[in-house]
Amino acid sequence: MYYIGIDVGGMSIKAGIFDEKGKLLLKDSVRTLPERHYSEIVADMAELTKRIAEKAGVGTDEITGVGMGIPGTINSKTGMITYANNINFEKVPVVKEFQKHLDVPVYINNDANAAALGEAEFGSGNGSKDVVFVTLGTGVGTGIITDGVLLEGKCGAGAEGGHMTIRMGGEKCTCGKRGCWEAYASASALMRQTKKAMKADPSSLMHEEAAKEGKISGRTAFNAMRRGDRTAKRVTDNYIKYVAEGIINMVNLFRPDCVLIGGGISNEGDWLMAKIQRRVNRFSFGGHRNPKVYVRKAVLGNDAGMYGAAALAMKKIR
Amino acid sequence: MYYIGIDVGGMSIKAGIFDEKGKLLLKDSVRTLPERHYSEIVADMAELTKRIAEKAGVGTDEITGVGMGIPGTINSKTGMITYANNINFEKVPVVKEFQKHLDVPVYINNDANAAALGEAEFGSGNGSKDVVFVTLGTGVGTGIITDGVLLEGKCGAGAEGGHMTIRMGGEKCTCGKRGCWEAYASASALMRQTKKAMKADPSSLMHEEAAKEGKISGRTAFNAMRRGDRTAKRVTDNYIKYVAEGIINMVNLFRPDCVLIGGGISNEGDWLMAKIQRRVNRFSFGGHRNPKVYVRKAVLGNDAGMYGAAALAMKKIR
Numbered sequence: 001m002y003y004i005g006i007d008v009g010g011m012s013i014k015a016g017i018f019d020e021k022g023k024l025l026l027k028d029s030v031r032t033l034p035e036r037h038y039s040e041i042v043a044d045m046a047e048l049t050k051r052i053a054e055k056a057g058v059g060t061d062e063i064t065g066v067g068m069g070i071p072g073t074i075n076s077k078t079g080m081i082t083y084a085n086n087i088n089f090e091k092v093p094v095v096k097e098f099q100k101h102l103d104v105p106v107y108i109n110n111d112a113n114a115a116a117l118g119e120a121e122f123g124s125g126n127g128s129k130d131v132v133f134v135t136l137g138t139g140v141g142t143g144i145i146t147d148g149v150l151l152e153g154k155c156g157a158g159a160e161g162g163h164m165t166i167r168m169g170g171e172k173c174t175c176g177k178r179g180c181w182e183a184y185a186s187a188s189a190l191m192r193q194t195k196k197a198m199k200a201d202p203s204s205l206m207h208e209e210a211a212k213e214g215k216i217s218g219r220t221a222f223n224a225m226r227r228g229d230r231t232a233k234r235v236t237d238n239y240i241k242y243v244a245e246g247i248i249n250m251v252n253l254f255r256p257d258c259v260l261i262g263g264g265i266s267n268e269g270d271w272l273m274a275k276i277q278r279r280v281n282r283f284s285f286g287g288h289r290n291p292k293v294y295v296r297k298a299v300l301g302n303d304a305g306m307y308g309a310a311a312l313a314m315k316k317i318r
Numbered sequence: 319m320y321y322i323g324i325d326v327g328g329m330s331i332k333a334g335i336f337d338e339k340g341k342l343l344l345k346d347s348v349r350t351l352p353e354r355h356y357s358e359i360v361a362d363m364a365e366l367t368k369r370i371a372e373k374a375g376v377g378t379d380e381i382t383g384v385g386m387g388i389p390g391t392i393n394s395k396t397g398m399i400t401y402a403n404n405i406n407f408e409k410v411p412v413v414k415e416f417q418k419h420l421d422v423p424v425y426i427n428n429d430a431n432a433a434a435l436g437e438a439e440f441g442s443g444n445g446s447k448d449v450v451f452v453t454l455g456t457g458v459g460t461g462i463i464t465d466g467v468l469l470e471g472k473c474g475a476g477a478e479g480g481h482m483t484i485r486m487g488g489e490k491c492t493c494g495k496r497g498c499w500e501a502y503a504s505a506s507a508l509m510r511q512t513k514k515a516m517k518a519d520p521s522s523l524m525h526e527e528a529a530k531e532g533k534i535s536g537r538t539a540f541n542a543m544r545r546g547d548r549t550a551k552r553v554t555d556n557y558i559k560y561v562a563e564g565i566i567n568m569v570n571l572f573r574p575d576c577v578l579i580g581g582g583i584s585n586e587g588d589w590l591m592a593k594i595q596r597r598v599n600r601f602s603f604g605g606h607r608n609p610k611v612y613v614r615k616a617v618l619g620n621d622a623g624m625y626g627a628a629a630l631a632m633k634k635i636r
Contacts, residue, residue, distance in 0.1 A: 073604060083607055130472055144571075146469060146476075153464070153573025154448055157608040160570040165563050167486045167497075177566070177601045179484075245483050248495070252478040253462075253571065255471025283495045286391060289401055290475040 002058045004049050004066040005118075005310030007111065007303075010034055010086030013041075015048045016303070017056045018310040020064075022122050026056045027306065034087040041087070042094060046101030060102060065313030067107045068094065069114030069305040074156045076109050076318050082155060107312040111305050113150050113159060116143020117317075118308025119260045123300040130256040133298065134161070134247065136263035139174075140182040144254060150317060162186070166245050181246035187218040187264055190239050194221045197235045205229035218265050240272065244279035251284040251293045262298035273297055320376045322367050322384040323436075323628030325429065325621075328352055328404030331359075333366045334621070335374045336628040338382075340440050344374045345624065352405040359405070360412060364419030383423045383631030386412070387432030387623040392474045394427045394636050400473060425630040429623050431468050431477060433616075434461020435635075436626025437578045441618040448574040451616065452479070452565065454581035457492075458500040462572060468635060480504070484563050499564035505536040505582055508557050512539045515553045523547035540586050558590065562597035569602040569611045580616035591615055 001020040006013065009032060016027035030048050032041065045068075053060055072084030079095030095106045109117075116133030125131045129148040135141040142161030144151040151159050162182035163175050170179035171189070183189055194216055198206045205224040210216045221239070224232035247259050259280070261273065277295040284293065300307055311317075319338040324331065327350060334345035346369060348362050363386075371378055390402030397413030413424045427435075434451030443449045447466040453459040460479030462469040469477050480500035481493050488497035489507070501507055512534055516524045523542040528534045539557070542550035565577050577598070579591065595613040602611065618625055629635075 073608060083604075146464075146471070147467070149465070149467075151464060151572070153571075154575060154609045154611075155573070157604060158464075158571055158573035160573075160603045163570045163603045164482065164567040165484050168484050168488075168560075168563050170486075175603050176605070177603075242486075245486055249482040249567075252481045253471075253476055254469070255473070255476035255478075257472060285478045285481045285493050285495075286401075286475060287494070290391060291472045293472075 001064045002053070002062050003064055003310045003313045004052070005306040005308070005313070006045055006049070006066065006068045007114070007305035007309055008032070008045070008068060008070045008087065009111070010071070013045055013048060014306050015045070015052055016306045016310065017052045017058060020314070022307070022310070022314065024303070024307070026052050027303070028052050028055070032087065038089055038092045038094070039097060042097040043101060046098055049102060063104050065105045065107060065316070066098070066102070067114070067309035067312030068109070069111035069309040070094070070108060071111045074108050074110045076107065076152060076156055079106065079108060081108070082157075105313065105316075107317055109150065109152070109312055109317065110156060110159070112141035112143045113152065114143075114308035114312060115141075115262065115304040116145055116308065117150060117311045118300055118304040118306070119262065119298045120145050121311045122307045123304060124260050124296045124298055125258060128257040130254070132250045132254055132256045132259045134250070134259060134261050136185060136187055136243065136261065136265040138186060138188055140186050140246070142250065146254060146256070161246065161250055164246060164249055166242070166249070181242070184242035185239070185246055189242070190218050190221065190265065191216050193235050193239060197221070197231050201231040204231040206232050222268050240275050241279070244276045247276060247295065248280055248283050251280055255290065256293060258294040258296055260296050260298045262301070262304060266297050270297070319382045320371070320380050321382055321628040321631045322370070323624040323626065323631070324363055324367070324384065324386045325432070325623035325627055326350070326363070326386060326388045326405065327429070328389070331363055331366060332624055333363070333370055334624045334628065335370045335376060338632070340625070340628065340632070342621070342625070344370050345621070346370050346373070350405065356407055356410045356412070357415060360415040361419060364416055367420060378420060381420075381422050383425060383634070384416070384420070385432070385627035385630030386424065386426045387429035387627040388412070388426060389429045392426050392428045394425065394470060394474055397424065397426060399426070400475070423631065423634075425635055427468065427470070427630055427635065428474060428477070430459035430461045431470065432461075432626035432630060433459075433580065433622040434463055434626065435468060435629045436618055436622040436624070437580065437616045438463050439629045440625045441622060442578050442614045442616055443576060446575040448572070450568045450572055450574045450577045452568070452577060452579050454503060454505055454561065454579065454583040456504060456506055458504045458564070460568065464572060464574070479564065479568055482564060482567055484560070484567065499560070502560035503557070503564055507560070508536050508539065508583065509534055511553050511557060515539070515549050519549040522549040524550050536583050558593050559597070562594045565594060565613065566598055566601050569598055573608065574611060576612040576614055578614050578616045580619070580622060584615045588615070
């Protein structure tokens, strides 16, 4: 019994083949070229699947199931992509299309949900059944598992924690609302906050750091802060508060075993997790009387979606 | 087959006896007198149960199950009350204690969860399996049902939507955090907002309305607004925005079929629901591409918790 996990992104499509214990045997990827018709993209996905199976010495008849994580609103029950922003998919019957090439059970879900499942099952969730997974990237993605079940919402349109308002009337978000968590806690938001602080303080070491990197990134403020820059410290302190505030909301709503944090920013390391942990302990509802929720760095990195996609197939999640 | 639903409050304990179709046959209540030892309170609950069964002509051996909705953190799996603020219960084995008096299966849950289940099953949820129930009372309570399952969180400490931050650094909340939804959208918050606006505008009709009622209540601003008072309109408009903001957060996270609103404020009626509905349509994630979420007034009123408690027993929810 072997499983395929496919992580579909705007830039590339990655696939891995896993044994029944969830061990990754082999992975490979192709470019998405998202402007193409969906039939071509899905054909490439099937091609990639066959290729990695062959390389791993696994016959296609030994593939028990294929899972896919896809960005956007995914209807896992009907096998339809309602819409996927970055890939121009709208109302695409991706499961049916894939099965034209390979006759196996196919399970699809939102990519953040898949990544959450991957981290919960095979990453720093250690198999926990109650996990909130937060990705701090271009946006803020959230995947939620309660009592072992992925929270999807009607037609897969739920679990959009990045679009919780945390500051009413605040920063404008790409979703059309103001004050979303994403508008404060995403890597893009951090860069905006960094830029603003740099403008106000021409003597900040952030200018030097940005020059070194050739651009302002999610690391600029953190790097300058570590060198003792006070303006940078103000930026990172505030940013950590923003991140923690949304996490506390998620804790109050879901009270999971753990909150796992992925995305580039999570590479800032354990001290960042410790800072968030302290705020969660202090401000989440019920204080010490309620069970502690652990804040941990996600460990599977860019492979979380692929692992989780495979887990969709292993657990037959529809 | 008959079921008992018990709604435990700080002031009174209400119980109803239901047939297997969920029809309420008879209800009664006793005073809680919450300063007593828990064994006395639980004895009263058993007494009340026996009394209503007898009045309904049902033998105690015909009672299939008893459900209880209790305010606070309830561990439905162990049958323990972790703590219940208003009743001075802490670490109380309520199921075991109740069974000393009456040997039946007993199911316990948080009162807001029970009310949500009651409204979803027997009220304006029309049996939907994806429902968010919001109570706008002294606090803001939330009960969440996804795919037919009550969201409880670890040890029943989740579903505290009232303590989502919607305005970081804003009003202080009783929970120790700032900017909670409850601090803006509860009836108590509305009264605070009303009081503040009255102080700033001595000519507002709100003064007259408050004098008529003998106090400032959740109705004061609404009543004055309906008489054309502009300051009152500003108060109610803002209040509605606060209510809607939290509901949009819940929609983005859970994408239910419907959001049901209970508590005193919901009596303001359909135009209030329509106003909230418009904001939800406009600002929830994905706009028209995502399934519509209906905002409706809860209809069971103060009996929702009792209905839901019975439903816990009917559906054997632990």
